[in-house]
Amino acid sequence: MLKSPITRRSALQLGAASAALPLVHIRTAGAAGKLSVGFWDHWVPQGNDVMKKQVQAWSDKNKVDVQSDFITTVGNKLQLTAAAESQAGTGHDIMTFLAWDAHNNAQKLAPVNDVVKALTDKYGPVNEASSYLASSKGNWFAVPSSSGTQNKPSCARISLLKKFAGIDVQAWYPAQEVQPPEAAEWTYDTLLSSAEKLQKAGFTYGIGLGQTPDSVDWTGAMFAAFGAELIDGEGNVRIKSDAVRQVLEYSQKLVKFLPADAVSYDDASNNRALISGQSALIFNPPSAWAVAKRDAPQVAADCWTFSSPAGPKGRFVPHVPFLWGVWKFSQNQSAAKDLLQYLMQREQVEERDNVVQGYDLPPFPSMNNFKVWQEVEPPKGTVFNYPTLPWHQAKPSVAASSASPDIAVQIYNRGTMPTMLAKLQSGQTIPQVIAWASDELEGFTR
């Protein structure tokens, strides 16, 4: 019988030593703890790479082991993940929230007043829309982010509007820090008259009436431009006001010149309408133009992004903020806040924006002067007027923000405003639409 060279005593000693090894402090990247972050999976693929690089740089400097996950908004996966983590009380330390989702989870998010104060002290206040969605009564529960934050202004075909409607959008909104007086002509009445002309020419405006954010955002901005509130800040239903009637009377005329299947539009339908060359104008961030650059260069070279039309109560541009929140269950909240503060420094924000060709919008108006919006092409200056600039005399708009957030989120996600227009397009009268909306809105105030 062969004698084993390993005795039981030596095997036990080896096992005990192996088990004790992790207890020995070894200086690694995770010496200051761990963090996990749920970022938004950017439409522009390089957007994720630059984020990873920035996070790694911070991680190396601060000796915090950071795990970054990129979660898509397709199929509401980002929203679902946040909802699941909120219910379970476990998950990422930092989570990305889109628009209303931070409010929905506000009670489970750690206060970030210190982070926001440090940023606003350095860069000035955040825009009103971000402030509305990320804070309540001065208490911040989320940090407004630039990654994913977007406007949905007008994006039009230069040649088609010039030829069929006599509108020179480049003259209205040139790629310069100047506001020509002609820009004041860009109103909802001009939208109506040009929509009719372009429809006759076979290039119907690709404006949707579905229940997805694109449709909700532009109708919300239009309602704001008419001063029409569905529910006010005190929770009173204002559906029967003169302003609502006025916007519905206007809409009754406009919907005749929108696509017959506008009610089935999702967030990609207007992009496709523009890229396919069938549509002369959409309300969208520059993602449609960016895809057209690849798939339909002749369309991309003919695109110009400019502000939203003005109504009786002003010019409102649909704005969709993305926010970063730190869960209360996070074990490393101080590192999480430190990371967020780092990522929202101007250098990091600009670096990310350069990579995504200007898609991201900083929440600080003081940062709306990045060179990327002047430089990307074709044509040169095509997205110069994408951010809301001071001379646009426009305000960022969040649909239904006249109401308190817990009511507004229902109006937004149920697509109440575009559904009202869809009902008008299907032939219902204004009283019928008001009656339907009134019933819906009363349910939201329960």
Add this chain to the structure above:
Amino acid sequence: MADGTSIPAVVIPQVRPRAQRVGGMQRWMRRRSTIAFLMCLPLILLIACLVIYPSVYAIYLSMLNKRMTKFLGLSNFVFLLRRDTFQLVIFQSCLFAGTAVFFKALIGFILAHLMHNIPSRNQRIWRGLLLVPWVIPLAMSTLTWWWMFDPSYSAFNWLLNQFGLTSVPWLGVGWIARFCTIAVNVWFGTPFFMIMYLAALKSVPEQLYEAAAIDGASALQKLFFVTLPMMRNIIAITVLFSLIVTFADFDIVRILTAGGPADMTHVFATYAFQVGIQSGDIPLGAGVSLFMVPILAVAAYFVLRGVTSRTKEMAA
């Protein structure tokens, strides 16, 4: 001993070997019912964790307020029943499930008969081809359908335009959108019915048809008086199964229309998602999803009662 002396017999107590001593615990472990229970335990745990616990939690959630801080009892359900939109959802869910299941059963039945009557050599090929809609992942096939209905790139509209006809807003008009969602569900679910009915047809004794033929029965009479009575139970069970699955359908409506246009294709699952997850009112969303339970329970009761009574008749 032989000389008459006796040797005291020492009785050595029989000590059972250690291995044979069986305690109460071991006896219990060796019982058949215990072994059977332990073998079923993984499945029981799975069902408990993934079915029972979520169901009970959903019932609990549906009785809370939006912030989940107060118990409301059945208030959420009363609130929902008063809403016009929810009444529309109930109607649409019943319309969607009822219509889709009817056509799936009908087309599946017809296909099964056609398949049954072609030579068995070719049957395999056709069986395989006709099963394809069912084996493709539903989300993927629905996406393809969505592309065919797309406002800008619809293949159907392209075909119509080739023949000089105008484009149809497939997902943009209420009843057309409803038709589209039902059509996709029928396309997906018919193979299941076909394969079940084909199996049932093969189990109908040939002698019954011969006897019917001798009695002068026509093809239609054979269908109504031989085939259908023999297949009643399988028809009932497949219809019930499909009703439950179709009622709870989420993928098709979510991908094709997301409940639009103007809420005209919302079913319970998609409305629960919109209200619960997107609008941040999880208790109300739980309430919406639980509405399916009484409807399906009533349907299941009547169908299974019929199956049981027919089974008893046949046994008698």
